[in-house]
Amino acid sequence: MKYQAEFRDPQLAEGLLKAIAATSCDYPKNITLMEVCGTHTTAIYQHGIRALLPEKIRLISGPGCPVCVTPVTYVDHAVALAQRPETIIATFGDMVRVPGSSSSLLHEQARGATIKIVYSPLDAVTIAEKNPDTDVVFLGVGFETTTPTIAGAILTAARKNLDNFYVLCSHKTMPGPMAALAGDPELQVDGYLCPAHVSAIIGANAYQPLVDAYRVPCVVTGFEPLDVLQGVLMLARQVINGEARVENQYNRVVKAAGNRKAQKLLKQVFEPCDADWRGIGNIPDSGLRLRSDYVRFDAAQQLPVDIEPAVEHQGCLCGEILKGKVRPNDCLLFRTTCTPEDPVGACMVSSEGTCAAEYKYGT
Amino acid sequence: MCLGVPMQVKTIENEMAVCEIDGVQREASLMMIDNVRVGDYVLIHAGFAIEKIDAEEAQLTLKALREALDMGLVPE
Ligand code: SF4
Numbered sequence: 001m002k003y004q005a006e007f008r009d010p011q012l013a014e015g016l017l018k019a020i021a022a023t024s025c026d027y028p029k030n031i032t033l034m035e036v037c038g039t040h041t042t043a044i045y046q047h048g049i050r051a052l053l054p055e056k057i058r059l060i061s062g063p064g065c066p067v068c069v070t071p072v073t074y075v076d077h078a079v080a081l082a083q084r085p086e087t088i089i090a091t092f093g094d095m096v097r098v099p100g101s102s103s104s105l106l107h108e109q110a111r112g113a114t115i116k117i118v119y120s121p122l123d124a125v126t127i128a129e130k131n132p133d134t135d136v137v138f139l140g141v142g143f144e145t146t147t148p149t150i151a152g153a154i155l156t157a158a159r160k161n162l163d164n165f166y167v168l169c170s171h172k173t174m175p176g177p178m179a180a181l182a183g184d185p186e187l188q189v190d191g192y193l194c195p196a197h198v199s200a201i202i203g204a205n206a207y208q209p210l211v212d213a214y215r216v217p218c219v220v221t222g223f224e225p226l227d228v229l230q231g232v233l234m235l236a237r238q239v240i241n242g243e244a245r246v247e248n249q250y251n252r253v254v255k256a257a258g259n260r261k262a263q264k265l266l267k268q269v270f271e272p273c274d275a276d277w278r279g280i281g282n283i284p285d286s287g288l289r290l291r292s293d294y295v296r297f298d299a300a301q302q303l304p305v306d307i308e309p310a311v312e313h314q315g316c317l318c319g320e321i322l323k324g325k326v327r328p329n330d331c332l333l334f335r336t337t338c339t340p341e342d343p344v345g346a347c348m349v350s351s352e353g354t355c356a357a358e359y360k361y362g363t
Numbered sequence: 364m365c366l367g368v369p370m371q372v373k374t375i376e377n378e379m380a381v382c383e384i385d386g387v388q389r390e391a392s393l394m395m396i397d398n399v400r401v402g403d404y405v406l407i408h409a410g411f412a413i414e415k416i417d418a419e420e421a422q423l424t425l426k427a428l429r430e431a432l433d434m435g436l437v438p439e
Binding site for chain 2: 002003004006007009012015016019037038039064065066067092094119120121122123141142143145146148149152155195196197198200201223226230249251252253254259261262265350352
């Protein structure tokens with residue numbers, strides 16, 4: 001596969017690993033790097049990268065799995081909407097199995113609700129077009145990579161004059177939680193592997209304020225093994241030299257200013273709002289809600305439902321996992337009560353969740 | 364969830380492209396990017412092309428890595 005196979009070259013990977021070892025061997029302290037994005041977490045597990053790195057370099061997983069950081073009230077809201085008559089829930093696959101307080105979309109489906117897994121938000125628009133007498137609610141979760149696609153779907157629905165297409169919005173934006181965690185003295189993050197495709201939209205420059213405020217090195221890093229290793233090397237070098245800069249390892253895709261057209265699309269439909277992050281709590285201006293011109297597509301406003309009071313699952317450490325403070329093995333439920341077949345928390349459901357990755361690839 | 368798959372643009376009609384990887388074809392919206400041509404590689408995410416892949420930059424990254432590692436240097 002072009003642009004994948006070349007960036008998995010074992011010889012180059014080995015060379016990079018040696019370079020990382022040589023660069024860091026004399027450094028007197030451990031170097032803690034956070035891979036912010038869930039796709040990085042999966043790649044790191046899948047290719048066994050953590051075990052290949054020198055012990056001194058610690059990779060910790062961050063809050064970059066959109067499904068995992070979505071609070072339980074959102075799932076409860078989706079469940080309540082699924083229980084409405086004449087309603088179709090359209091969603092990316094991962095959301096279906098996330099446990100809410102007392103149910104999940106999968107349970108609701110077994111009880112007769114119509115849940116459709118789609119590949120693209122545009123597929124949800126097509127479903128709405130084909131079912132004019134049914135309300136179609138798309139579950140809008142995701143970061144800046146995904147949100148413009150949802151903006152595109154909303155504009156498409158507007159152009160087609162659909163009055164039965166809605167989005168339940170829980171969009172989140174990226175640099176915010178990284179700043180929240182950079183300021184956490186317990187964590188001591190020495191550098192960030194910044195998310196590849198979020199950065200394709202927002203641009204490498206978007207991390208400059210974070211670097212300025214916290215003096216934390218940031219390297220925009222792609223998702224293939226060579227990308228990750230080169231990103232780690234670039235970060236290690238900054239840490240050792242006492243520097244803090246934004247660097248872009250993934251410049252075959254990411255530009256300094258990002259994708260302006262996607263940014264424009266996003267701004268046309270959405271505006272910033274405060275958002276709740278599982279584990280981290282409320283972060284000002286770290287979410288996106290529909291602008292007033294588009295509120296007719298807002299499921300939360302247009303389709304009122306009663307939502308059950310939120311109950312977090314006892315013993316689940318998802319919140320701490322998303323902050324990089326504990327690892328899945330620290331959770332008593334891991335592999336015993338909580339498995340991918342019968343997940344307790346979102347981190348075990350999403351294919352990008354740290355618990356799911358540890359379950360699948362960990363030793 | 365932010366995974367993007369590199370695919371090659373095969374045909375373009377209005378704002379939709381048919382893209383291909385390893386013989387698998389998919390439709391993707393071009394609403395988010397300008398100046399795409401047949402033959403370009405793009406990253407596909409959730410039915411949209413989110414960015415073009417810069418072939419020259421990709422080659423440069425690999426070349427610089429190869430050269431530095433061949434010479435026993437730490438890559439830039
Ligand atoms: S193993 Fe399961 S219960 Fe434990 S933190 Fe992960 S998702 Fe939560």
